[in-house]
Amino acid sequence: MTVAPRADAERNRELLLGAARAAFAEHGTDASLRDVARRAGVGIGTLYRHFPTREALVEALLDCNFDDLRDRAERLLTSPAPHEALLTWLAELAAEARTYQGLPQSILAALDDEQSELHVSCAAMRAAGARLLRRAQDAGRVRADLSVYEVISLALGLAWAAQQPGGSSDLMGRLLSTAMYGLTVPERSVSAGS
Amino acid sequence: MTVAPRADAERNRELLLGAARAAFAEHGTDASLRDVARRAGVGIGTLYRHFPTREALVEALLDCNFDDLRDRAERLLTSPAPHEALLTWLAELAAEARTYQGLPQSILAALDDEQSELHVSCAAMRAAGARLLRRAQDAGRVRADLSVYEVISLALGLAWAAQQPGGSSDLMGRLLSTAMYGLTVPERSVSAGS
DNA sequence: ACCTGAACACCGTTCAAGT
DNA sequence: ACCTGAACACCGTTCAAGT
Numbered sequence: 001m002t003v004a005p006r007a008d009a010e011r012n013r014e015l016l017l018g019a020a021r022a023a024f025a026e027h028g029t030d031a032s033l034r035d036v037a038r039r040a041g042v043g044i045g046t047l048y049r050h051f052p053t054r055e056a057l058v059e060a061l062l063d064c065n066f067d068d069l070r071d072r073a074e075r076l077l078t079s080p081a082p083h084e085a086l087l088t089w090l091a092e093l094a095a096e097a098r099t100y101q102g103l104p105q106s107i108l109a110a111l112d113d114e115q116s117e118l119h120v121s122c123a124a125m126r127a128a129g130a131r132l133l134r135r136a137q138d139a140g141r142v143r144a145d146l147s148v149y150e151v152i153s154l155a156l157g158l159a160w161a162a163q164q165p166g167g168s169s170d171l172m173g174r175l176l177s178t179a180m181y182g183l184t185v186p187e188r189s190v191s192a193g194s
Numbered sequence: 195m196t197v198a199p200r201a202d203a204e205r206n207r208e209l210l211l212g213a214a215r216a217a218f219a220e221h222g223t224d225a226s227l228r229d230v231a232r233r234a235g236v237g238i239g240t241l242y243r244h245f246p247t248r249e250a251l252v253e254a255l256l257d258c259n260f261d262d263l264r265d266r267a268e269r270l271l272t273s274p275a276p277h278e279a280l281l282t283w284l285a286e287l288a289a290e291a292r293t294y295q296g297l298p299q300s301i302l303a304a305l306d307d308e309q310s311e312l313h314v315s316c317a318a319m320r321a322a323g324a325r326l327l328r329r330a331q332d333a334g335r336v337r338a339d340l341s342v343y344e345v346i347s348l349a350l351g352l353a354w355a356a357q358q359p360g361g362s363s364d365l366m367g368r369l370l371s372t373a374m375y376g377l378t379v380p381e382r383s384v385s386a387g388s
Numbered sequence: 389a390c391c392t393g394a395a396c397a398c399c400g401t402t403c404a405a406g407t
Numbered sequence: 408a409c410c411t412g413a414a415c416a417c418c419g420t421t422c423a424a425g426t
Contacts, residue, residue, distance in 0.1 A: 108358040108360060
């Protein structure tokens with residue numbers, strides 16, 4: 001059985017999470033950990049005791065959000081439109097990844113590295129996304145040769161681009177819909193001029 | 195009139211460029227500048243004298259390559275297939291951006307920041323790409339509402355994704371062609387089952 | 389059990405001193 | 408004109424000393 005943590009430890013943990021949220025919002029996932037400890041009013045050693053790696057901190061901040069995305073994928077599985085369900089989910093994934101600068105990178109790294117502290121929640125999310133993709137493919141509305149990995153990379157790549165200076169959430173939406181339906185105009189539309 | 199630089203200065207410049215090429219290849223655009231100076235066998239002050247900012251160093255390494263991309267776009271303007279010409283060029287842009295980790299980011303930042311040392315060459319490249327895009331749009335084979343900025347962001351976002359752990363140049367090609375023709379299967383194909 | 393901060397090995401950047 | 412490296416202010420990470 002696990003013992004309840006000491007009250008001061010519990011409090012420091014919350015202070016650190018709050019400080020990290022603020023620092024990451026300002027400077028992205030690569031924000032200074034020393035600065036996080038400073039903002040929390042806590043020694044740098046205390047930060048490392050609670051979160052041994054930067055990833056552990058990111059994980060603590062985002063865990064629920066990844067779980068939400070997995071839940072969301074599972075609920076979308078029962079929607080009547082397999083195709084739209086996938087597109088909706090990819091847009092939500094991209095929106096989530098846009099929360100912090102550097103987050104798209106963390107997610108791809110976590111999927112690739114089984115040792116990563118983010119791996120479990122990310123992989124669960126990917127598995128749920130895979131079922132959503134498969135269903136859309138079985139319905140014949142999504143290219144059959146695409147893998148979950150490719151589809152996720154695509155969404156995160158566009159989320160990344162929309163995070164860069166000059167980008168916006170508006171840009172992300174436009175890039176996503178472009179990729180979904182193609183940059184190219186189907187040939188039949190060409191001959192269908194007024 | 196400009197005077198010829200001292201022979202030792204010229205030599206140090208070349209040593210620094212070679213060292214930077216190697217360091218960037220290993221650790222990306224964010225490689226340690228101190229390490230670059232060390233590899234070049236030169237004092238850190240000498241690096242700063244030749245390249246006052248990290249961007250100046252990147253610019254010196256990539257200048258010709260961006261010019262090449264601009265030339266390439268201009269030559270593609272005379273090709274008989276406006277649509278394929280654009281897709282070819284975007285693939286070449288993405289391949290170039292994949293040279294170093296961090297390069298897609300540098301390019302987008304340079305396009306946004308007129309003060310950037312990379313701005314001039316990047317903006318010239320963008321202008322050439324814009325003409326290529328316009329021609330494909332006029333031919334009716336590319337969505338008319340897309341801007342050069344969006345099309346470049348898309349290509350660089352996918353180049354970025356393919357650079358992440360687990361990625362590959364193969365992935366980049368697949369992501370690009372997916373975005374070009376769409377993740378979605380056109381509806382007519384659905385009813386055209388055997 | 390937990391907190392703290394000094395210590396170590398790095399980094400980017402500047403600038404006085406040298407040739 | 409150019410090179411050098413010490414100096415400054417940072418950083419990530421560890422660990423002995425404290426309560």
